[in-house]
Amino acid sequence: MTAGNKKERNKAGETAIDGKNSQHEARDGVEIGLNAAIVALERNEPMILTVVSNGETQAANDHQHGRQYGLPFGRFEPLTHHTMEMGVRGFVEEQTGLKFGYIEQLYTFGDRGRVVPRVDGEMHVVSIGYLALTRMGEHNPVSAQWRSWYLAFPWEDWRQGTPEIIQQEIVPRLLEWAKTTRAKSRGGPVDPLDRVNICFGGGGVGWDDEKVLDRYELLYEAGLVYEAQRDGRRAAAEIKDPPWLGEPMILDHRRILATAMSRMRAKIKYRPVIFDLMPASFTLLQLQQSAEAVSGNLLHKQNFRRLVEQGGLVVATGKMSSETGGRPAKLYRFRKEVLLERRTAGIRVRR
Numbered sequence: 001m002t003a004g005n006k007k008e009r010n011k012a013g014e015t016a017i018d019g020k021n022s023q024h025e026a027r028d029g030v031e032i033g034l035n036a037a038i039v040a041l042e043r044n045e046p047m048i049l050t051v052v053s054n055g056e057t058q059a060a061n062d063h064q065h066g067r068q069y070g071l072p073f074g075r076f077e078p079l080t081h082h083t084m085e086m087g088v089r090g091f092v093e094e095q096t097g098l099k100f101g102y103i104e105q106l107y108t109f110g111d112r113g114r115v116v117p118r119v120d121g122e123m124h125v126v127s128i129g130y131l132a133l134t135r136m137g138e139h140n141p142v143s144a145q146w147r148s149w150y151l152a153f154p155w156e157d158w159r160q161g162t163p164e165i166i167q168q169e170i171v172p173r174l175l176e177w178a179k180t181t182r183a184k185s186r187g188g189p190v191d192p193l194d195r196v197n198i199c200f201g202g203g204g205v206g207w208d209d210e211k212v213l214d215r216y217e218l219l220y221e222a223g224l225v226y227e228a229q230r231d232g233r234r235a236a237a238e239i240k241d242p243p244w245l246g247e248p249m250i251l252d253h254r255r256i257l258a259t260a261m262s263r264m265r266a267k268i269k270y271r272p273v274i275f276d277l278m279p280a281s282f283t284l285l286q287l288q289q290s291a292e293a294v295s296g297n298l299l300h301k302q303n304f305r306r307l308v309e310q311g312g313l314v315v316a317t318g319k320m321s322s323e324t325g326g327r328p329a330k331l332y333r334f335r336k337e338v339l340l341e342r343r344t345a346g347i348r349v350r351r
Helices: 003-017 023-027 084-096 164-184 192-200 212-221 226-230 253-267 284-295 301-310
Strands: 030-042 045-052 073-075 103-109 115-118 121-133 145-148 314-321 329-334
Touching (some): 030 103, 045 284, 084 121, 103 253, 121 253, 164 192, 164 212, 192 212, 253 284, 284 301, 284 329
Antiparallel strands (some): 030 045, 103 121
């Protein structure tokens, strides 16, 4: 290949990627990243593994909110990682010392705002999100911290009844936003007020525990979550007294976590993934409390036990537990044979 042809090849490649005049800038303009939402349970609380912002990301040390947390993140290195899943497992173990079992791909996140500063310029990061499950205590993470996912989404926990934050802060502000948006718009596929009712269970619609992502995106669009303020959304700029709606996260990591929560809440209803969070043996009460923790809803005790036993999901171990504080309770284990017997085998968590 002649020097002239090589020059033409580089120029064509640069134009195809981002139209810049530097091959280095063109190559480094987009980066493939991997994010992991790693879930475990501790004392009936759904926990997410988080890392403190390392200074490369937006709002790393915000003066109002202090340190901000994010999900474990790493670059995809094609020459090192045979697959993206292996890449996720590798960088999580390297960063935190944690190993996990179940993992599945969530979604690809590549919005325009996903820009990370580098020494030689800004980098647009397209990230592949993953949901991973592990058991608390199997591996103690280093340089990372387990935090309840309800710290970021306090309106999602209904185990003590309707969260006050919904009635006191969220719904009144969203209704005002819907009224203003309706007045400014010329109509759309879904009325703003209907969106509020669909997401937050108003107007007789009822609460849907799986709409975690829909609720967060509505709050972001209305400018009510901190990330909307940080990103300079017009709706947020018009709010004089922004509310405190949960702990923010770096970049769009709270959106990634909302996606993981939605997937997890849906999946436990038709796949036995809840058992990936459970110890080898457990009582039915422990299983119920775990399902309640993930779904954010309280369940009817007798109905839950009947459905679990009739569904063939568990089998008694023949041993008893004295950790309940009362009478000894039977210990059970997950019956793995159910995976071969039918395609859907989940925990019914409807209230």
